Amino acid sequence: xxxxxxxxxxxxxxxxxxxxxxxxxxxxxxxxxxxxxxxxxxxxxxxxxxxxxxxxxxxxxxxxxxxxxxxxxxxxxxxxxxxxxxxxxxxxxxxxxxxxxxxxxxxxxxxxxxxxxxxxxxxxxxxxxxxxxxxxxxxxxxxxxxxxxxxxxxxxxxxxxxxxxxxxxxxxxxxxxxxxxxxxxxxxxxxxxxxxxxxxxxxxxxxxxxxxxxxxxxxxxxxxxxxxxxxxxxxxxxxxxxxxxxxxxxxxxxxxxxxxxxxxxxxxxxxxxxxxxxxxxxxxxxxxxxxxxxxxxxxxxxxxxxxxxxxxxxxxxxxxxxxxxxxxxxxxxxxxxxxxxxxxxxxxxxxxxxxxxxxxxxxxxxxxxxxxxxxxxxxxxxxxxxx
Numbered sequence: 001x002x003x004x005x006x007x008x009x010x011x012x013x014x015x016x017x018x019x020x021x022x023x024x025x026x027x028x029x030x031x032x033x034x035x036x037x038x039x040x041x042x043x044x045x046x047x048x049x050x051x052x053x054x055x056x057x058x059x060x061x062x063x064x065x066x067x068x069x070x071x072x073x074x075x076x077x078x079x080x081x082x083x084x085x086x087x088x089x090x091x092x093x094x095x096x097x098x099x100x101x102x103x104x105x106x107x108x109x110x111x112x113x114x115x116x117x118x119x120x121x122x123x124x125x126x127x128x129x130x131x132x133x134x135x136x137x138x139x140x141x142x143x144x145x146x147x148x149x150x151x152x153x154x155x156x157x158x159x160x161x162x163x164x165x166x167x168x169x170x171x172x173x174x175x176x177x178x179x180x181x182x183x184x185x186x187x188x189x190x191x192x193x194x195x196x197x198x199x200x201x202x203x204x205x206x207x208x209x210x211x212x213x214x215x216x217x218x219x220x221x222x223x224x225x226x227x228x229x230x231x232x233x234x235x236x237x238x239x240x241x242x243x244x245x246x247x248x249x250x251x252x253x254x255x256x257x258x259x260x261x262x263x264x265x266x267x268x269x270x271x272x273x274x275x276x277x278x279x280x281x282x283x284x285x286x287x288x289x290x291x292x293x294x295x296x297x298x299x300x301x302x303x304x305x306x307x308x309x310x311x312x313x314x315x316x317x318x319x320x321x322x323x324x325x326x327x328x329x330x331x332x333x334x335x336x337x338x339x340x341x342x343x344x345x346x347x348x349x350x351x352x353x354x355x356x357x358x359x360x361x362x363x364x365x366x367x368x369x370x371x372x373x374x375x376x377x378x379x380x381x382x383x384x385x386x387x
């Protein structure tokens with residue numbers, strides 16, 4: 001009797017285990033490869049929060065699939081990027097990767113995704129090459145290319161009558177591309193970039209370069225920094241008294257998620273980005289309310305990009321009834337979509353980069369207040385994309 005009972009118990013346990021395995025197998029494995037430490041830690045958290053908010057709105061499922069997360073701290077370190085992304089692809093067998101912030105790490109992820117065919121949605125890293133020479137059917141971006149906000153700011157500065165500018169950035173891919181985008185827009189409007197200054201990433205010793213700027217007396221300075229580096233640069237620029245005589249311009253990363261720490265130093269600054277405070281659309285208002293209620297924080301552009309990464313994944317999955325192996329159909333659905341984002345509706349280019357409005361914003365208190373639309377429906381040129 002006891003043998004039969006034991007046998008029955010073992011069978012029941014085996015059935016439960018099989019059922020649990022089947023349920024797990026039906027889950028979509030999403031690898032979150034984001035910075036959870038260092039300069040960009042707050043950005044990584046905001047991206048994940050935004051993604052999870054959209055997932056919660058959809059009842060915990062995207063395209064009918066429950067989501068299982070595998071998280072990796074990429075530490076914004078390109079030297080560790082290939083190992084980290086390959087662990088997600090080969091060890092953890094993820095179906096989708098969401099990441100990352102640092103352009104150098106993003107490039108390593110794009111290379112691995114292109115080689116393996118794993119779906120990658122980039123919720124920040126603006127490296128132009130991701131949707132340029134590295135473009136692929138399975139690689140998408142929910143954010144921007146470094147060129148987009150930079151080119152728009154170049155146009156704005158030229159329209160404001162600035163004739164010569166100095167640029168300053170970290171010496172890495174994102175900084176180089178941002179400066180190149182600004183230069184293109186500025187020169188198109190008749191301006192000249194007199195000097196391009198750089199500091200090694202993530203160095204924040206700016207004093208010598210600020211002295212050089214003060215001596216050169218340009219009409220404008222264009223700076224690309226983000227996170228902790230942006231806080232330090234804007235404060236140092238103001239402490240040197242330069243903000244009183246030489247207007248400081250930048251893409252929105254200079255002031256997004258950093259205003260509280262920058263305080264008085266950032267007031268009145270103009271930046272360009274695909275998101276702004278004070279859009280006052282029903283879509284943005286509902287997003288901001290839900291985010292603040294869920295996380296007890298105000299959302300920023302990084303939260304929006306994480307949210308839209310989940311929206312794009314959901315659109316693709318719905319079209320293939322959850323079967324992400326149908327890559328052409330998955331891609332076609334996202335390419336055809338008009339994504340109803342808090343930033344304003346946008347579409348996806350053939351190279352899989354957002355075609356979106358770029359806003360001019362002014363710092364007022366702790367907000368990047370909307371001034372106007374700097375450029376409507378700006379598409380990245382996707383130079384080198386062979387899709």
